[in-house]
Amino acid sequence: MRRTCFILVFLVVLGVAALSQGATNNDYCVNPIFSSNAVKPNILINMDFSGSMQFPAYLPDNFGTYDGSVADCGTSYISTTSNYAKRYDKDRDYYGLFDATKYYSQSSSRYVETACGPDANRIGTGATCISGNFLNWLTATRIDVARRALTGGRSNTGGGSTFLESEGSVYVIRDSINHCQYTVTANVTANRKLTITNYGFGFTCPLNGVTDHGIFSVVPAGVPVEGVVQRFYPKAHMEFMVFATGSGSWNREGELRSGKDQPMSTLVASINNEVPYNGTPTGEAMWEAYDFYVQSNDHTYANNTAALGKANGLKDPYYDGSGTGSTPIWCRKGFVLLISDGAWNGSVDPMRVARTMRVTDLRPELAGAQNVTTYTVYAFGADADGKRAMKATAMFGGFDYSSTDTFPYPYTNWPATNSLSINFPFTQCDNPTRWDAQCIEWDKNKVNLPYNYFEADDGNELASKLEAALTDMLRRASSGTAASVLASAEGSGANILQAFFFPKRMFDDAEIDWTGEMQNLWYYIDPQIGNSTIREDTAKNNILDIFSDDIIEYEFDVGLGKTVVRRYQPNSAAQKGGEDIPSPVELDETKNLWEAGILLWSRDLATSPRTIYTTVDGTNLINFDAAQAASNGTLQTYLQAPGDPTLAQNIVNYIHGYEVTGYRNRTVTTTFGGSTGTHAWKLGDIVSSTPRLKASFPLNSYHLYAPEGYNDRTYYQYVNDVDASGNPTGIYKQRGMAFVGANDGMLHAFELGRLSFTGLTSTQAARLETVDATLGTERWAYVPKGALPYLRYLTNTDYCHVFYVNQPVVIADASVNAGGSLSQDPNYTKTRASWRTILIGGMGIGGACRDTTSSCTTCVKTPTSGVGYSSYFAFDITDPLNPVLLWEFSRDDLGFSTTGPAIVRVGDPAKNGKWFAVFSNGSTGPINTTYHQFMGSSDQNLKFFVLDLLSGPKSSVTVIDTGIANAFGATLSSSSFDVDRGNPTASGATPYSDDVVYMGYTMKDATTWTKGGVVRLLTGNSTNPSSWTVSKVIDNIGPITTSLTKIQDRKNGKLWLFFGTGRYFYRIDNGATIDDPDSQQAFYGVLEPCYMAGTNTLNAACTTSVSAGDLQNQTGSSSNLSPTALGWYINFPTPDTGYKAHRVLAQPVASYNGVVYFLTSSPSTDVCSLGGYTYLWAVWYNNGGAPPASALSGMVVTQLSTGQIATPILKKSDGSSALTQAGGKAMAVGQGVNIGGGFSLLGPPKPIRKILHMKER
Template sequence: MKKICFVLACLMFLGISVFAQAATNNDYCVNPIFSSNAVKPNILLVMDFSGSMQFPAYLPENFGNYDTSDVADCGTSTISSTSNSSRRYDKTRDYYGLFEPTKYYTQSSSKYTESSCATDATEPNRIGTGTTCISGNFLNWLTATRIDVARRALTGGRTNTGTTQLESEGSRYVIQDNYNKCKYTITANTTANRKLSITSYNGGPCVLNGVSNHSIYVNVPSGTTVEGVVQRFYDKAHMEFMVYSTGTGTYNRYGVIRSGKDQPLSTLVASINNEVPYNGTPTGEAMWEAYDFYVQSNDHSYASNTAALGKGNGLKDPYYDGSGTGSTPIWCRKGFVLLISDGAWNGSVDPMRVAHTMRTTDLRSELQGSQNVTTYTVYAFGTDVDGKKAMKATAMFGGFDYTTTDTFPYPYTTWPATNSLGINFPLTQCDSPTRWDAQCVEWDKNKVNLPYNYFEADDGNELATQLEAALLDMLRRASSGTAASVLASSEGSGANILQAFFFPKRMFDDAEIDWTGEMQNLWYYIDPQIGNSTIREDTARNNVLDIYSDDIIEYEFDTGLGKTKVRRYQTNTSAQKGTEDIPSPVELDETKNLWEAGIILWARDLATSPRTIYTTVDGVNRISFSASEAASNGTLQTYLQASGDPATAQNIVNYVHGYDITGYRNRTVTTSYSGATGTHVWKLGDIVSSTPRLKASFPLNSYHLYPSEGYNDRTYYQYVNDVDASGNATGSYKQRGMAFVGANDGMLHAFELGKLTFNNLSANEAARLETVDVPLGTERWAYVPKGALPYLKYLMNTNYCHVFYVNQPVVIVDASVNAGGSLSQDPNYTKTRSSWRTILIGGMGMGGACRNSTSGCSSTSDCVKTPVADVGYSSYFAFDITDPTNPTLLWEFSRDDLGFSTTGPAIVRIGDPAKNGKWFAVFASGPTGPINTTYHQFMGSSDQNLKFFVLDLLAGPQAAVTVIDTGITNAFGASLANSSFDVDRGDPNASGATPYSDDVIYMGYVKKDGSTWTKGGVLRLMTRNDSNPTNWVVSTVIDNIGPVTTSLAKLQDRKNGKLWLYFGTGRYYYRLDDGMTIDDPDNQQAFYGVIEPCYMSSTNMMNLTCTTTRTVGDLQNQTGSSSTLSPTALGWYINFPTPDSGYKAHRVLAQPVASYNGVVYFLTSSPSTDVCSMGGYTYLWAVWYSNGGAPPVAALSGMVVTQLSTGQIATPILKTTSGGSALTVAGGKAMAVGQGVNIGGGFSLLGPPRPLRKILHMKEK
């Protein structure tokens, strides 16, 4: 999740400094800058996972029972002219499932693989020619289960080997097919281990006779993306997943949230793919758990969703963004429930009534406005007429246009006499064209006698279509929201959620202290139903997720108190939210989490369990950051601003370790942990911008995937799967469990995550977090960068003003840099599994300084000097963390011309794909400051040339650092994240291709113009596939445009032999004088589409010696309505219009997106001049990639979801209800989005899926 930071007043008293010094705390004080991420709608997917989902999707079933492995036995059925004839195979119909209906398959290596053995043209019966050539359409009809079809539509299908193999799951059965004279036998010893056998029946012959124990696994062809609507919509909305069914033990799921708010896509997909269908259908009870999720209060006890609840915590609460106590209410966010079921509920609660309650009740009266939830229903695989009625009624009562004077959908004025199973549609008063009352439009928007929010699907093809239609309609209706937070982000892992946050002020039992941080690990109960996962406590304190005994927790932000409270709810018999537990609400730190890094560190007895903290004074050798080292190491004393004063140096070190010292800022507080009250020092500092990163069991990179996602590197596959070349188990990649986070206490922290297991669990248990060798949440080690050492003393000031220390998210990458057991770069070493190592690169971000104290800044003081000569630079640092418990410091990198370490690294590989290759970390010089010491804002300027720094990934600055001076004065670079680009990856076998070698890095930049930093451009750094970076060449793509502060979008058009680069101009770093002074207020900005002149159209490769530059004069001005580009034009640009009264100049502050269907989307934001507003206004632009003109209406197949600084969620619809373009501004290229500016948060494009086999346009990321 992106970071959202809130501008906080730093309460500073200019009294007597703790230390006599030239530089003071105030010189480096920067408050977390206010920014806003797009507010997206929240969609809680609630999915029926009752046992019928195991049943065949297209065949008859004769259900008997479940076996001991929970496999549904669907018995033996006959298909003949007198029995189940409607279920016979229909060759004219395309059956939806794991197989491609128009392809033919052969069983090989225990899985089905596409084959050219036949086509529908050569095999008109669409069955197959024999045991080695079977129609995919026929296999779908025969093997697909309801859950197969649902997952195919939702996630692309369940995978069990990366994304290269789909697997079927569900029941066993026998089908006697009298039409085709075949007997089909599906066996399964587990639900996910199904096998197919076919013999002749009733005299035969059966064309497929002889199929024996074919595993129903489907090989995914190279280049095919496994995705469903979840992946396509994931970036457009906050999505949670809830599952429900009845049963015992694990299957007693009365609305259990399996994936909660803001979990990674992989977690959401896995939660859907890994749940097993079983038993009954408590739909109403699940809906109460959905209600509880939105209320963020465990009002019901049907499920234990504690882990997904946390009122006021943006990591959990759908009406908040951010994390922890500083989360900001998003009161105008639209909330939805997407209920997927056959409708035949058999619990004690009518879902219609719960949906009505959510629609008509202000669920969060403590927030501004009114928060209610709209329920959408998708009726799927139903055979029960009453079930269909219930789904329609639930949609009607859960989605009608509610007003305070109209609390029931027309024609009802009170509850119906019957429950939802008995409401017949069409209603008498709403039966067009026979009778139609205008009030029916409250719920029937299209005059079709059905609720607008009701969808149904009789087969898989319809299910996929209807799910997407439902989600699109939700996005269209989600049009507003607010977002602001002082919290860092979170990263989920399996059944855990890792939450980092900070408190500008925090009250304990006996004291209030400033700038504290916390990171806690909670259970994340991943409900198989989309969107209904819950955050839970570890109530029993046994490190086991028990879905009945672990409380559901909900966070609520108390605006009056300015702090987050947590409500705790017991689970009901459905393992869903039940009655509120006692005590509740509780303070954030009183939740019973799995582990909480801050409180564990607080309780740590440093006398018996001293911390392991490292630092370096030479940038190479790791030394102990200890009092004994401080007493004897004169260099360390100097760097700590205690030269020749070992006592002061020891005080600083001891203070950082967690000892309070009389006369310095107090951090000693009394609180409770593990049932005991104690008084200790709070040691963990605020975590603002450093997202926790995990070194766990999942691959960090995609080298093992097939092109164009990767390179099919089998050595990397072996590395990440802990196997050798022969498939034998080896290694410990999957055994890793460490969380890394930077904090503004001076350190990068490494916390023990634990090992998540799912073995040997009881029926009520969903997961276990195992201790490896130290208690969970223990800080294993920490690292104080050399660059942070001089600033540590400011932490001790009694009137401490906030300083950034280690505030940059780390980058963790796997690289083949081990040669024959030696950690050294040998690019010609034949790559093996042992070549791979895991490297962490961290940075200080806006921490530290950028110029030596003995050096000078420009006359306008556009830099920040170190407090000590030669040390205190903002730096990057690298560790080998292949063994995360014993890190090897590789290097720390800083220099007088690096600027602040804000660009992050570009990781570049050059070399033979079969060899280790040469790996580099490439940085660019960042801004040099300055810091406004009145308003404590970072001003975003530079007093030096823009430079690239190319480092050997292993040796860092100890080897030769290649400095590539761009010659651009007073400039700094934009982010380098994902900036390297291998043009050949899409076609590695092409003549002349050099795959697995990055060809070029693209980067935007900002440069000075007169007295302001309001110009910029785009650079290319061409590697020329040369492992010697001194031969790399930097050149300008375009210059003398506005400041480019975001990364570029790229679209490789192989068909037309062009590489397009897209970028906009604009900056927004500061807002001073209580909002009166706005960064770069009036300069006209523009958006550009430039044809890369160094891309060779004849070969679709880069001309590695090219340095050609474009100018604005080479481009055609497409500001008007023209959609025609002159054949001589080398690109295009669009000047932004003059802003409306009350607003400042439009600017691009978020990365553009180039869609696969040729539309380029970008946002412009215009900051408001209102001193009481931190917002502005934003427009969405959509232009055609090749000419900058208005896009064809047919290409506008989607919508955009964006977050704005005011917190508003904007979901502009690209088409009108009549099918025309909704782009009515700037010649049909733009449309108004909403109040607020977009600052780096970007936007989500809901558009067409990427082509599966034929790549028309490839966008590099």
């Protein structure tokens, strides 16, 4: 019976729960194997230490010369007619070494905070009570402010305290406004002293009497001294380079003071101890930055030989480790953070060097392309030439380039002038007067400036701009290295739902971890199936226009180490034309129909609270809200907050999306719908839970004619919203909902919208209409009982990833309604009203499989006794806005809920029949708590669990033990089969009644779980599952972790079973240890020996099996099988260098014309890899040979762990097969692996009573 229906069951646990005293977040932490390890970027700080950095930050200067190394800035005046703009402004907060909100007095030649003040003018009341804000204005130098922003300031210790030291120039300021003369003296740059006297005849300075005060600020006890360097050091490899001209040791034209992987204290000290002096050789220093990334002394402006060591991870930015054992990290992003306060005055234009680093592969010996992006921060400068140069350097050092576009728009070659003379804005990029689309190459924000240029006129601004620059670098690095991973997609014929996640994601103001997103895109099914395309909603009007909505294609950019989306304008044939601008874009930058995560982020919980349910008894829904948390003692216990309503409320509020003090921050600022806002990000990562649609098309095929269905008119009435007389009824055609599980603890229900095909123009293919809410809105969510104890880990500030609701969601229709009530009466005469729509979800590898009191050592135990088991759950969602919880099912021999159910129906075709959900036990773990990987073993027998679909474990659970030890089941989707469906009138036929469930399994082989086989569960068409029998089809082959597929060849009296071997549960230590790395796996086509050719039925008493020796090796052959062969197999080829053995991780698909399609994935050992590589295979069903090109048509739609939706076309334009590998049986699909998401085969319809319908199997 062809159905895509899964069901979930739950166990009600009674009694008082006890907490495990030792359970922690780390016990359940598991990272997805196909997300790359977070590869930290490399940031080289290249900083101007020329003499102007000694100048005062806020005061006028009148520089004359140097006294030793100290800049003499002479005497300047402040009055109503001279330097008035630089007067002290009490309403402005000045940034420097002092706390602008405090007052200070001198003690032991240092300033310490005192309890005096405040005064109305924020100056102070005398020499012993001076405003910190005023001291910042008066004493701060540019280098003081830069250091305070970068490192927290130049600090020292003595006398039992920590204090910040001012460094810089000497000067005299005569202030006619405050009637003061300020004199700053120093014999060396870091020994500055302040004297204040009266200025002007007859006037008194309010601070008169300050004499030789040391300009040092004592830091109060307990206050950390830190800046952006300390905050970002854990997130990036950072180096420090200095530039300034001079003679002898003062000549520093790009000297590397702190190299790769130096301790943070060394990096901070190198910034704090450098002395500003003399000229500004910016371009020369940029060449030295180039040499650092190249790891070669190509230039001689500075001697950095000691910091260079190609392929040594202690020195080379593109390697990690040490010495000869270093590992290449080719995907690492490289940046230069150029900080300067003036115009360059050397012989090299920094703009030219920045472009060279941007467009050149600096390390051609490594994989990918190693380019460096330059960010510039222009600090304090009033030099127009310097400002222009820093803008141009950013523009040429950060633009989006391509092989045909190696200069930033509007340039096609070098400018006629140097960077000191390039004026902004450009005529072509002067928004809003004119702004050409190509300007986005460097002006991402349409502000007529490079996105990577930052400017600061004062200290507060400098601190924020440095933070912004570093944050933007991490954002650009994390989008590739902390991969955005595609979870799954389903095509409805016009929509594709694409879910992806970010282990780390940078927003405008913060980096947060483990966020999810799901977007809805158009899918245009062209009459020529091979020309079908994924489309944006370019006009943002919810209408698919085949000539104006851009075609999008996913491409894994090896150089960037991530998947990008390329946008193409449709041509006159509505096919791919020229590339649109901007292109490429990030996964989350496409113009989608709706995007669930950002909509949930923008939701105001005060005016639009979320509807979230849970259960504490496995039967009844309750609101998951603060009121329940305050009053429901059972809920408190399950949340690991027994007797603590405040803690329980905090956890519940946090899950809803409220921020709680002391919990992990998720609040970010970003732009949506044209406005910028700040909210908590609420949608968690979506890894393996395939989004499923509850839309207007039939979920099953019961209403079709044989062999696709049973011509069931009651089901026809149900899915077409008509009664027996043809009158409209019901809501089937009006519904539109998308369901997905996420690792935020919930199953989510989102407003999908309804497809409409009326009122369209000739160029429009579909319209997506809202039903009764904004498209993409979350309507409700559900926290399984089994997930409740783990929710508190989400609040941890050092949260380590946990799986929660990770099993693919499944929806199916079943006739389980009797007499207007939900009741399993198999003998009730079936009507339109019998049908209900059932949703099944599961936790996958979320939760645990044994009680906390268990003595097992290779399992995962619950944190709370009696609750926290990995579970399945089932809902009646006939009315999707008012879900009815049917049951939740878990038990301590179920293992993890990874198999999903097979849906089995037996009984009279005219009656409701008896419906069952069949599960098998999943793996029991364990979790490697060092590398945070799920190991995929089992300490128990392989079993089936048979439940009543409607009542679940509330009635009974039939356990069928196979006797196979230390084993666990593969996925069960589409595993039930009604052999009589195509021949309902045959002798002994029992149509509309499933005869068998086929399941693969994995079992222990000595010390590894690398063996497996296939079992059959025969129903004998009995409504009593206790009479069902289990037997082996084949054993002692490789492990099987995914579903089988079948072809029933009635003409020749044969039933073929198809499956592949392979497992992939863990990837440890940056790929050094990979699950079952080298075992050769295979794909099988096996004849079912229990199939009776004469009647095309199964022998319900048969237990016959086959062995691998009964099969014919067709690895390099397309010949016919020997008459004695009971099937065939194909061994997979040796993988490419850097990859491990091919394996089957997704269910195969068998087409009606005899071609069997399947995917293999080859995991990568590369730390930069996002999983591995995937291949598409197509073989002939009865011999495993290469199919003829005439049998290939259409395309495959699949998704890979890199975020790429791959759409390989099966035929070339000349009509030949596109499968050119493995003897015409395989083709490369793309970078990444496919795990559990499966694929869709989109091809022409079968020419007999077959409707076009795209459905994942």
